[in-house]
Amino acid sequence: MTGSGTEPTPGPLADEYAPIEPVESTRVFEGRVWDLRRDSLEYGDGRIVRDYVDHTGAVAVLALDDDDRAFLIKQYRHPVRTRDWEIPAGLLDVDGEPPLEAAKRELAEEADLEADDWSVLTEFWNTPGGSNEAIRVYLARGLRATAEPFPREAEEADMEARWVPLDELVEAVLARRVQNAAVVIAALAASASRAVGWSTLAPADAPWPAHPKLGRPTG
Known part of the structure; x- marks a missing residue:
């Protein structure tokens, strides 16, 4: 039985980093702890706009x-x-x-x-x-x-x-x-x-690639 969506990616179950850079990114609110950001990006057949909390982690x-x-x-x-x-x-x-x-x-x-x-x-x-x-x-x-x-x-x-x-x-x-x-x-x-x-534990200084600001490549 299969569900909707594209064909599954072979291999171990894992999130996939998708480096889609926004066409435009604007800080719409500057808060005391975190900000609100509005990104416009090309996705699929058109452009979409997404608002989100821009967080330090x-x-x-x-x-x-x-x-x-x-x-x-x-x-x-x-x-x-x-x-x-x-x-x-x-x-x-x-x-x-x-x-x-x-x-x-x-x-x-x-x-x-x-x-x-x-x-x-x-x-x-x-x-x-x-x-x-x-x-x-x-x-x-x-x-x-x-x-x-x-x-x-x-x-x-x-x-x-x-x-x-x-x-x-x-x-x-x-x-x-x-x-x-x-x-x-x-x-x-x-x-x-x-x-x-406890075999699943990682070293305390292990890389953190899932962090958008600390672990991912920029540019």
């Missing part, structure tokens, strides 16, 4: 202790009017800062934790139909407390922290009790990777 950290418990924080998120359970995460908004260093910074700032063992767990695009935001999720193990707690303000001032067994976290994901994309993806990826002896 982000990193997230699934920190697991020696008992396979994940460190979670509960934080207020205004767009969805919810205090959701999350893993430490943050923007790649420091010029020249490697993603791994950003992940270490976020773990310290949001969890007061450092880690000796870092690996790439998974990567994803948050909303590829409307944003170029790419997120890399690291697995951090060999945890220890930072020398000093990090001062927090705004939505971070009243964050709640909790250690949750990985199996319990997966159960909460499958029961739809937690909805944060990074938590959902990280929990399922970690459970699947653990089942095969």
